[in-house]
Each structure stands twice: as structure tokens, then as C-alpha cells.
Amino acid sequence: MNNFRANTRVQVFEEYTKITDKNREAFNHISSLFHTIIGGTNDVAHSIMLDAINEIKKAGLLKQKVKKMCKAAVERYSVFDKKNMEDMRNSNIDKRQFYMDFLDSVDKRTKNDVFILRQSVKRLLDKNNISNSDLKSYILTAHALLIFSIELFDRFIDTCPPCPPINLGKTYRDARLTSVKQAWEEVENILCPDCKNIDLTKDKDCKLAMEILETKLVSEQGINESGMEALNLNPDAQLEADRKVLQYDKKRFKRIELTEAQKKYLRENYHTTRKADLAKTIGIGLTKLREVAREIGLLNVV
Secondary structure, rough: OOOOOOOOOOOOHHHOOOOOOOOHHHHHHHHHHHHHHHHHHHHHHHHHHHHHHHHHHOOOOHHHHHHEEEHHHHHHHHHHOOOOOOOOEEEEOOOHHHHHHHHHHHHHHHHHHHHHHHHHHHHHHOOOOOOOOOHHHHHHHHHHHHHHHHHHHHHHHHHHHEEEOHHHHHHHHHHHHHHHHHHHHHHHHHHHHOOOOHHHHOHHHHHHHHHHHHHHOHHHHHHHHHHHHHHHHHHHHHHHHHHHHHHHHHOOOOOOOOOOHHHHHHHOOOOOHHHHHHHHHHHOOOHHHHHHHHHHOOOOOO
16 A cells, blocks of 8 residues: 655644634634635545546556446545535525536646646656556545545644534534545555555655645635635625625624625616615615615616
8 A cells, every 4th residue: 555644734724713602603604614625625636536547547447446446436525525515505595506616716726736746746656666657646646635635624623613512523524535545545556556665755846746735725815716716707606705794894883895796786787676686685775775876876877
């Protein structure tokens, strides 16, 4: 078995989770962070695993036990993926498309970093005269990211404040990809028997590549970039996000200021939609709606 274990330091921003003593609000906040950080990381690990399976298939090695364990790994991941997507839908709103766009953005944003990690793995294999190093670099990189995703999950759960009566570890246990990793290790054992003594954690290029990828996955800037890209593709989700921010500000008696997306929505719908519906969508009262309409010149339109 490849003895690689990701040793990079997993950071979960404590300021994210220390926002309130109210358990419900804290859980909602933790849930959002979970689906962006853990969901995004799992998706990246899943993507490289699928790439590896495609390479195995092209090499004519997707057969017998290898095929069985590749199928098992994919099916086990789908258990998490299905429940993760179910979390994006409730009786009031369906955020699945928005979330899929977010995950696509994470994959796109980290694609080059995953490539650099895999190339670092390949160079290490070449240094050790491992045959078929390109294919094996896919397999080992997928294994590395599955391990990292599990470590990140554990650190996230350990860092979060308690939200009784909710047990966060049990609530999100399907996101801990242990069973996926176990199936993938069977694939690695069969196809990479000569990689047992390869330790990626002792290679400076592999360590650096993993640290850079980790930063992209858990940094506030990276999460915001993927979130904004997804919001741009989903204007309804953008309005919902803006409405929640506005309501948050109202509770703290802050001045109400509409975003550009909200103003654009009003300009496009003010004269064709019931004012009560407009106010509800934006998250303000009718009096404030008329005030804003006057400020942006809508009441002057004949």
C-alpha cells in the first residue's frame, strides 16, 4: 500500500464559527461553511479520482477486481453526493443549480494546482524508476486528496462549536470519505504494487504543491471567488443572498443600502410586478421600496 499521508496543516477559520451563542444560527452558519469547504474539497478529490479511472480505462486495465473497486469507490461517493445535494433543497428554495455552479468553480479554480501536484508525484515516481509513472501519478494523487479530505473533515468537526442537540459528526458522517478511500486503496494495491515505499510527504515539491492546493480550498478569498462566480450565474440566488445580508443589517440597526443586483432587479421589474412582491424579494417594506425607487429614478418614469 502506498504509505502517503497528507501532512499539510489543515486550517479552519475559527472566526467563521464564533459568531453567535444561538445554536440555530450557529448551526446554519456551520452548515454553510461545511458545504463550501468540505463539499468543495470532496468534489475536487472526486474529480481527480474520475480522471484516474478514465486513465485506467484507456490503459486497458479497468477489468476484474480493479473495475469492481473503481465502481465501488464511485458508488460510495454518490451516497455523500446525493445527501449533499438534498441539503440544497427545501420547501422554500432550490439551490442545487447554484451549488453545482459553485463546485464547478472550485474545480476550475484548483485545476492547475491539482495538475501541478500530479506532475510533482510523477517526477517523484520517475526519480524512483517506477514504470508507467503517468498513470500511477493519477492514482496516487487521487489517494492523496481522499486522505486530505478526511483529515480536513476531522479538523473541521473538531474546530466547530457544539450545537446541541445536533451531533455534527453524525449529521455529516457521509462526507467523511473513508469508505471511498478504502475502495481506492484496493485499486492502488493492484495497479501500483511498486509504489509501496514511495512517501510523498518527504518530497519537497509534493509538499509544496499540496500546501498551495490546500490554501486554495480553505482560504476565505478562494471561497468568495467561487461563490461570486456561482452567484453571477444564478441571479435569483444572488438576490436571496443580498436579502439575507440586508435582513442581518436591519437586525443590527445598520443603514439599509441595496446592492447593484437588487437595484437592477427593481429597474427591470418595478413597473410590471406587484410592489408587495418586489418588497418581499428585496427584503424591505413598501415605504422603503418607494424611497429607493425615487432615489434611482424609477418614480420619474412615465
